[in-house]
Amino acid sequence: MSVTAAKGFEAAGVATGLKSTGALDVAMVVNRGPLRSAAAVFTSNRAKANPILWSQQAVRDGVADVVVLNSGGANCFTGSFGFQTTHLTAERAAELLGLAAGDVLVCSTGLIGTGDETFRQRVLSGVELAAAALSTTGGSDASRAIMTTDSHPKEASISRDGWTIGGMAKGAGMLAPGLATMLVVLTTDAVLSASELDRALRASTRVTFDRLDSDGCMSTNDQVTLLASGASGVAPEPAAFAAALAELCQDLALQLQGDAEGASHNIAIEVVGAASEYDAVTVGRSVARNNLFKAAVFGNDPNWGRVLAAIGTTDAQFDPYDVDVSMNGVRVCTAGGPDRPSDEVDLTPRATHVLIDLRSGNHEATILTNDLTHDYVHENSAYSS
Amino acid sequence: MSVTAAKGFEAAGVATGLKSTGALDVAMVVNRGPLRSAAAVFTSNRAKANPILWSQQAVRDGVADVVVLNSGGANCFTGSFGFQTTHLTAERAAELLGLAAGDVLVCSTGLIGTGDETFRQRVLSGVELAAAALSTTGGSDASRAIMTTDSHPKEASISRDGWTIGGMAKGAGMLAPGLATMLVVLTTDAVLSASELDRALRASTRVTFDRLDSDGCMSTNDQVTLLASGASGVAPEPAAFAAALAELCQDLALQLQGDAEGASHNIAIEVVGAASEYDAVTVGRSVARNNLFKAAVFGNDPNWGRVLAAIGTTDAQFDPYDVDVSMNGVRVCTAGGPDRPSDEVDLTPRATHVLIDLRSGNHEATILTNDLTHDYVHENSAYSS
Numbered sequence: 001m002s003v004t005a006a007k008g009f010e011a012a013g014v015a016t017g018l019k020s021t022g023a024l025d026v027a028m029v030v031n032r033g034p035l036r037s038a039a040a041v042f043t044s045n046r047a048k049a050n051p052i053l054w055s056q057q058a059v060r061d062g063v064a065d066v067v068v069l070n071s072g073g074a075n076c077f078t079g080s081f082g083f084q085t086t087h088l089t090a091e092r093a094a095e096l097l098g099l100a101a102g103d104v105l106v107c108s109t110g111l112i113g114t115g116d117e118t119f120r121q122r123v124l125s126g127v128e129l130a131a132a133a134l135s136t137t138g139g140s141d142a143s144r145a146i147m148t149t150d151s152h153p154k155e156a157s158i159s160r161d162g163w164t165i166g167g168m169a170k171g172a173g174m175l176a177p178g179l180a181t182m183l184v185v186l187t188t189d190a191v192l193s194a195s196e197l198d199r200a201l202r203a204s205t206r207v208t209f210d211r212l213d214s215d216g217c218m219s220t221n222d223q224v225t226l227l228a229s230g231a232s233g234v235a236p237e238p239a240a241f242a243a244a245l246a247e248l249c250q251d252l253a254l255q256l257q258g259d260a261e262g263a264s265h266n267i268a269i270e271v272v273g274a275a276s277e278y279d280a281v282t283v284g285r286s287v288a289r290n291n292l293f294k295a296a297v298f299g300n301d302p303n304w305g306r307v308l309a310a311i312g313t314t315d316a317q318f319d320p321y322d323v324d325v326s327m328n329g330v331r332v333c334t335a336g337g338p339d340r341p342s343d344e345v346d347l348t349p350r351a352t353h354v355l356i357d358l359r360s361g362n363h364e365a366t367i368l369t370n371d372l373t374h375d376y377v378h379e380n381s382a383y384s385s
Numbered sequence: 386m387s388v389t390a391a392k393g394f395e396a397a398g399v400a401t402g403l404k405s406t407g408a409l410d411v412a413m414v415v416n417r418g419p420l421r422s423a424a425a426v427f428t429s430n431r432a433k434a435n436p437i438l439w440s441q442q443a444v445r446d447g448v449a450d451v452v453v454l455n456s457g458g459a460n461c462f463t464g465s466f467g468f469q470t471t472h473l474t475a476e477r478a479a480e481l482l483g484l485a486a487g488d489v490l491v492c493s494t495g496l497i498g499t500g501d502e503t504f505r506q507r508v509l510s511g512v513e514l515a516a517a518a519l520s521t522t523g524g525s526d527a528s529r530a531i532m533t534t535d536s537h538p539k540e541a542s543i544s545r546d547g548w549t550i551g552g553m554a555k556g557a558g559m560l561a562p563g564l565a566t567m568l569v570v571l572t573t574d575a576v577l578s579a580s581e582l583d584r585a586l587r588a589s590t591r592v593t594f595d596r597l598d599s600d601g602c603m604s605t606n607d608q609v610t611l612l613a614s615g616a617s618g619v620a621p622e623p624a625a626f627a628a629a630l631a632e633l634c635q636d637l638a639l640q641l642q643g644d645a646e647g648a649s650h651n652i653a654i655e656v657v658g659a660a661s662e663y664d665a666v667t668v669g670r671s672v673a674r675n676n677l678f679k680a681a682v683f684g685n686d687p688n689w690g691r692v693l694a695a696i697g698t699t700d701a702q703f704d705p706y707d708v709d710v711s712m713n714g715v716r717v718c719t720a721g722g723p724d725r726p727s728d729e730v731d732l733t734p735r736a737t738h739v740l741i742d743l744r745s746g747n748h749e750a751t752i753l754t755n756d757l758t759h760d761y762v763h764e765n766s767a768y769s770s
Contacts, residue, residue: 047697047705077693077706079722112690113723217677220694291600291676291757292765299766305497308462309605312432320432321462337464338498372676374759380677381684 002139005157005166007189008032008229012133013141016122018072018110024145026126027069029185030097030134035230038064039198040105041205043222049076050083050115051106054090055223058102062194065099067185067225068130069107069146070123071170076108076220078115085120092124096131107183107223109148109170143168146183149379154255158248162234163190165244169252184209184224184252189232190241200242201226208249211281212257212368215376216289257368262375265297267352268366275361279316283356284367286310294372297352302345304332307354318358326355387524390542390551392574393417393614397518398526401507403457403495409530411511412454414570415482415519420615423449424583425490426590428607434461435468435500436491439475440608443487447579450484452570452610453515454492454531455508456555461493461605463500470505477509481516492568492608494533494555528553531568534764539640543633547619548575550629554637556604569594569609569637574617575626585627586611593634596666597642597753600761601674642753647760650682652737653751660746664701668741669752671695679757682737687730689717692739703743711740 004011011029018025031038040059042052058064068089075082090104108115108123133141143153150170157166167186192200205224226245236244257266269287274280287293290310296303304325312320321336330345332338352371370376389396396414403410416423425444427437443449453474460467475489493500493508518526528538535555542551552571577585590609611630621629642651654672659665672678675695681688689710697705706721715730717723737756755761 045694045697046699047693074690077690077718077721077723079720082722112688112694113718215676217675217691218694218698220690220697289601291761295762295765298762301766303497305459305462305605308432309430309497309603312430312605313603314431333462333498335464336462337467338462372762372765374762376676377680377683377757377759377762380680380757381686 002143002155002157003029003166003168003185003187004136004139006164006187006229008231009187010134010136011138011142012130012135013138013145014126014129014133016126016129018070018122024141025070025072026123026130027142027145028093028130028134029067029142029187031065031227031229033229035191035228036063036065037192037194037197037228038062038225039194039201040223040225041201043219045218045220047220049074049108049221050078050086051075051108052221052223053083054086055105055107058105064103064105064227066093066097066104067107068093068104068127069183070126071109071146071148073110073114073119074108074112074221075115076112078113082115085115085123088120089123089127092127093131096128105225107221109146109183109221112220139166139168146170149261151259154252156248156251158244160236160240160244163188163232163236165248167248167252169256171256186224186226186248188228189230190228191230191233191235192228192241196238197226197228200238200245203242204246204249208246208253211366212253213285213288253368257370260370261379262373263370264373265350265352265371267297267354267369267371269354269356269369270364270366271356271358272364273357273359273361274363275317277363277365280363280365281367282314283311283316283358284365286314287354288367288369291372297347298371298373300347302327302332302342302347307356308333311356318360322359324357324359328353387528387540387542388414388551388553388570388572389521389524391549391572391614393616394572395519395521396523396527397515397520398523398530399511399514399518401511401514403455403507409526410455410457411508411515412527412530413478413515413519414452414527414572416450416612416614418614420576420613421448421450422577422579422582422613423447423610424579424586425608425610426586428604430603430605432605434459434493434606435463435471436460436493437606437608438468439471440490440492443490449488449490449612451478451482451489452492453478453489453512454568455511456494456531456533458495458499458504459493459497459606460500461497463498467500470500470508473505474508474512477512478516481513490610492606494531494568494606497605524551524553531555534646536644539637541633541636543629545621545625545629548573548617548621550633552633552637554641556641571611571633573613574615575613576615576618576620577613577626581623582611582613585623585630588627589631589634593631593638596751597638598670598673638753642755645755646764647758648755649758650735650737650756652682652739652754652756654739654741654754655749655751656741656743657749658742658744658746659748660702662748662750665748665750666752667699668696668701668743669750671699672739673752673754676757682732683756683758685732687712687717687727687732692741693718696741703745707744709742713738
């Protein structure tokens, strides 16, 4: 499990006081090689946190040895002082491990605007503690150290013919990735170049994390990093590796959906019969972002009219009066009118399936989202104060 | 007040059982002339209710004598039976009043998918009752008959040099107009042609109703109708009429915002320093649709990081690291970093002002929205069941 499942990786998670509870709050993942290939995707939000600005540059050459991650503060909109904190973090880790600062990636998560002197000192002390605690069984601690409002750590691993991919993720709110999502670190001992990693990572995140849209709110700190150590000595077929990576990413995306802030339903919005994959994603996302639909699911109310009102706002190619909608297996709307009675639909299970047939082609996509609940409002009305 | 404030108009509101409470549920507004000028704007949702499909055709010639409105059912996605119901409604009203069906506009509001035989019979009986009850003081009853989850009727009127504009509106949820919004009927006794009405109406709704975005959910039934009787005998300057109309529309928009489902804050998001008006609207709307920001305001939490995370998702022209944000008069963020401490901000008043200076030009716009509250979730999780 986790980021130390693949050979060649060590990790640690330590506590520095960034979390008032005293829980683990700084994590470190180190690639011991022999390969040092790396790829990463980042939030497409134009408001980017300092660690994003740093890591985008640092990973550009396809080489990285270390990822340092902290919870308890996003270090976003903290000005040049905040950027310097990220820089110092990379330098301190590099110094302790005998590496170059430019090969250290940094990720932060927590409240935007947090990044003062106290924050800096805690992160730097965390780097020292973590460097001393690195081990090949440290993945589990690392996965706990990056939690914010997550109720449990998210880990996964997958093994194929002689090689393994492991990963950890955090994310429970502000969960609507653009090009990437949340904090995720993926590790593999397969023998792969940086460009092979990059292709596989973009292909995987596009159909997994990018289709998770819990609350429509895109973060400033999203980062998914993939490191390859090559320690297995096995060079997989790129297609086989990409397929396994996509499976692992989907596993982690489902774990994120299942732990979304305040959610009581995990909703899969499956759009079929679309004229293009883009149309399918657009239609699914319009439903995932519709507060009225999400509140109805919370109330176990199969209110299909809200599905049609949502998809009618898109520019996707379909006839609004020739669409089928099924909820948990019951077709409640067909050809622009009511079909089976709504009371045949049972929405009490946490797993909820909405099937939308646009009858305009043979493309499809599934968007994962959650319902809009009292607990979501409560958690997010009291987060920073 | 209301739609009977201007000379030449009669109205009525009657009860037919469409509302289980027995409250008023069918309204009628009649223009007795001498002019019969009309203009209307409609939802830009591609999923349009049957009354929208009918009224778009009926108003095309710039002439209309009557608007029939019902609550208790949206008559949307009710197929050809539903369209026929709308047609029969117009025919019945025309017959009773000695007019042509093509000069009767119809509006419906309520649950999508509602429009069966019982619905039809109640609406038709409502037309008969309303035609018999028409009076020059009937505006108040009419404004009550179009309420759904509204807690009180919305009426307004404005008088200038010998002429008057009156209006009524309903709307409390699914409140994010595209080209128009909700159900609104505006009446004037000024002497104006249909094309003059149309220009004034589009100019007014663009900067009033179109900038109200309570919950990001666009309705299938939005319609704003403006009728002119010419009964005052006064032909105002088009600019003076348009200015008065915009003032009246803003009055009604503020009434809608103030009664939005479950809201505890009326939030005005004022964007200044924008490179274009489009940019200002885009930036304001991105904040108005951000659930995390809206939940924070509910919790009286001046979480400005969520404002920046929201506007960073837009393509508007500005530097995310050179933006000022003030909340209720306190500048909490400047030039991409914290400014005054958040605890200086008092968000307890219902009226909330967020000022965003993009420092990129001299255009501006204000978007009106509401907070995301427990009551919003509650009302919308239990609406149809």
